Amino acid sequence: MKSKLKDFPVNHYIDIALLIFLIFFPLFVKTFRVEMMSRYLCFAIFALSLDLLWGYTGLLSLGHAVLFGMGGYMIGICYQIQNGLPAFMTREGLTQIPWFYIPLKNPIAAAAIGILIPALFAMLLGFFMFSSKIKGVFFTIITLALAQIFSEFIINVQKYTNGFNGLQGVKRFAINGGEQLGKVQYYYIVLAIAVLVFIFCLWLSRSRIGKIATSIRENEARLGFFGYQSSHYKILIYTISGALAGLAGVLYTPATSSITTQDIGVAASTAVVVWIAVGGRGNLTGAVFGALFINWAQSLLSEHFSSYWQLILGGVLLAIIFFIPNGIIGQIIELQRRRTVEGVKIKEQSNANKGAGLWRQIFSR
Numbered sequence: 001m002k003s004k005l006k007d008f009p010v011n012h013y014i015d016i017a018l019l020i021f022l023i024f025f026p027l028f029v030k031t032f033r034v035e036m037m038s039r040y041l042c043f044a045i046f047a048l049s050l051d052l053l054w055g056y057t058g059l060l061s062l063g064h065a066v067l068f069g070m071g072g073y074m075i076g077i078c079y080q081i082q083n084g085l086p087a088f089m090t091r092e093g094l095t096q097i098p099w100f101y102i103p104l105k106n107p108i109a110a111a112a113i114g115i116l117i118p119a120l121f122a123m124l125l126g127f128f129m130f131s132s133k134i135k136g137v138f139f140t141i142i143t144l145a146l147a148q149i150f151s152e153f154i155i156n157v158q159k160y161t162n163g164f165n166g167l168q169g170v171k172r173f174a175i176n177g178g179e180q181l182g183k184v185q186y187y188y189i190v191l192a193i194a195v196l197v198f199i200f201c202l203w204l205s206r207s208r209i210g211k212i213a214t215s216i217r218e219n220e221a222r223l224g225f226f227g228y229q230s231s232h233y234k235i236l237i238y239t240i241s242g243a244l245a246g247l248a249g250v251l252y253t254p255a256t257s258s259i260t261t262q263d264i265g266v267a268a269s270t271a272v273v274v275w276i277a278v279g280g281r282g283n284l285t286g287a288v289f290g291a292l293f294i295n296w297a298q299s300l301l302s303e304h305f306s307s308y309w310q311l312i313l314g315g316v317l318l319a320i321i322f323f324i325p326n327g328i329i330g331q332i333i334e335l336q337r338r339r340t341v342e343g344v345k346i347k348e349q350s351n352a353n354k355g356a357g358l359w360r361q362i363f364s365r
Helices: 002-007 010-027 031-056 065-080 087-091 099-105 107-131 137-156 183-206 208-225 230-256 266-279 285-304 309-323 328-364
Strands: none
Touching: 010 031, 010 183, 010 285, 010 328, 031 183, 031 208, 031 230, 031 266, 031 285, 065 099, 065 107, 065 137, 065 230, 065 266, 099 107, 107 137, 107 230, 137 266, 183 208, 183 230, 208 230, 266 285, 266 309, 266 328, 285 309, 285 328
16 A cells, blocks of 8 residues: 555645645635636646647647637627627727627627637647648747737727727626626636546546657657558647637636736737746646746735846746756656656665575575
């Protein structure tokens, strides 16, 4: 039993400890902290979506916030049109709700559309890129450009999106005109969904699809020699990643009561890359830990060191990336792996010494 516990992956101990902490978190903090944690859990789901794509498949996207923003804007528009034509549409000269917004009037339908559209967008984009053998830095550059284009698009179609100001006053899933959910209620809903997403990603990473995705990251050319169409699996992973990013956006907008172009552009896309790099990519725990750690550090440092908190946080991030290239969780996993390997070597050496001693006893007789 002791041996089994010793061999249990250390990141799973962290998963369990983090889950227990999050379950009891609202009991010990003020309500506004609970609201903040709801937002950061949405970021954790967002980070998990990119970790599937970058950490496991090796495809670095610098435009992943586009998929996140699609989900966020769908649910945001839903609550803007609940009571008729929004004020920003009226200012722009519209006299009725655009026909393509009608399906978004139902919050449940809007949430489903907010997940489906990013998934379909990722699938189509992935089909054109991966079928054309686009990969590596070229994929990264295209997604970076996509983030800038999408942000500019949202600003330019102001009469439909409220442009740079974004969407404000979004309710926490008030269905059929009822009361919106309380902050603590919504926190536990987001937490439950985050746990389910984590379990799904864990299952996917250990499935045949996950193993093929890892093989694509390690040696895509060699995988092709075995008859696998790597482009099909990359499209699939990108589609799943898009759906999860859309889900994170759907949950995020009600958690913050708003969404703006700052949540969907290049800055938001690069931020999630930093979270994963700090936590450690390719192990899921690192994505969750990095998202929570960086955002809480940012919040607490800005409260206590309002003048130079960015300098402190930047220094910490640089130190982690330079001295712990595997990320915090990645480094902990690596240390456990080394201890396990050293333990096996010591055990083998001990058995060899015992065998040699036995032979010496036999021949001495």
